[in-house]
Amino acid sequence: MTPFVMVKLFRAFLTIWIAVTFVFIILRLSGNPALSALGEDAPLDALHHFNQLVGLDRSIWFQYLTFLKKVTFVDFGTSFRDGRAVSEIVLERLPKTGLLMGTSFVFGAAVGIPAGALAAHFERRWIDRTILSLATASFSLPNFCLGILLTLIFVMKLQIAPGAGSETLGHVFLPALAIGTGYAGILARFTRSALLDIHQEPFILAAESRGLSRLDVLVQHAFPNAAIPVVTIAGLIFGGLVSGAVVIETIFAWPGIGQLLVSSVANRDLPVVQALILLLTVSMVTINTCVDLAYFYLDPRIRAGGER
């Protein structure tokens, strides 16, 4: 455990602790939880009983510590809507979102990275210009607009794709396309500029002057070095995939955690919302910390104790 790793882990815990505290504060600011759970015209003794049951009659610090303890043991109570355990509801929806995000990511990477390499190869020619324009257009097109456009074309007009649900594997294509297109654009631009930056490095010139083919130079020398800046945006991409899934799952009635989050927010089902917010925060922080640690192992300069 070097100081670098320790500092990164400490920062990760700090961020998660801030998230937990943030959730606790806004839950307490949002009004009387007893009223929102039992309804506006619940009888007084029922409210009193509820307060005692949940611990709302204790001091705020006691409540905060209880909350911290529950969160540590992944106990989020039961949903206001159907009374089932929150962790159970979330767990049964998690694989669907995983499938959707995974497919979107693979699609985005499979289209974006080769497109970026192609653009860098034909720099400032018409292929480059076309790819750049398409990339800019694709990440300027909001995913919900694209989702509706895809529904209009493939479901309504051509009638070749299912528009809602997740019964068959074919259902994943349209939502994955809607989420992945923007990422393909971002990855294409990022790959292009990373490769162009690398292209100016002396070791590429050296490889070229040794008579290596352009493909060999690209695959053996340019890609591994271009990968480091691309890894940096992994956290950003994950966050975008999550936000994308929230919207797109709603459009395509995909029964994942995104759809669950939107319907829980609309119905103010606070136990489910807080569980999902904390789940997403922990995933984001984990990814970002992994990226930082990957840097540590990928880049010898950081391992040697230098500043990044």
Add this chain to the structure above:
Amino acid sequence: MATRLRSIKTLCCAVPSMRFFVVSLPCGWLLAVMLASIGSSIVAPYAPNAIDLAARLQPPIGFGGNWSHILGTDNLGRDTLSRLLHAGQTSFLIAIIATLVGAAIGTTVGFLAAYFRGVVEEVIVALVDFQAAVPFFIVALAIIAAFGASTVTIAVLLCLFGWERYARVARAIAISVSERDYVNAAQLYGAHPLRIYLRHILPNTQAVLMVNLAVNFSEVILLESTLSFLGLGVQPPNASLGAMLNFGREYLSDAWWMAAAPGGVIFISILAVTALSEFLRRSEA
């Protein structure tokens, strides 16, 4: 070798000569859309809620419609163009105000961190890191769940959007600039800290601020339309572009233009701001 060096040189200052497409066209579109939206009560051919049941679901011009409703009508015979302008007014006004307020809040927080240093700075930096690690969209959903979806909630949320980006830049610039001689001189003359920060440090943030404003503006429009699209943002009777798109989604098979019109405006506006912000960033570099 010589040609190689030259190609590297041209590569370094690669600014495409596409000024028209990246500056004039986006500026023109944004200006036109904003003027039309803000003056929608004068420009719009109909009142946004004027119902004409005899002219229900009329297609736009070019798809079998006529000049009385350029962009067609909805299920109640309301004119799409008029509703679009009305919705655009809400969306663009909120976005402009939110972007400016967000910049003011974020810059102030950044300056506070730079001025007080110590514990205040540590706390602010930790909060900035937290906000940068968690997508604002997720935080916004948590706040909407707690306080309920309303036009006020979304307006406040959008004003907070992007504060961490401004705060980070403002703090970094303030710390580096406060070492300069002219700042020391102002301090020696006994200038109030407020005056030093507003007159001597703030102008230094201008270049980065412009880029951040442009980036933020398109993201605010995107966030507002996304939340309104999900039914969690601007609430009826107020209309916004996202809410209009959500409404049009229900009539996709009968009247695609009800969704295509607001969707198109959102897309082209974000594209225009993206092109502009990239031009700003390139000319700054």
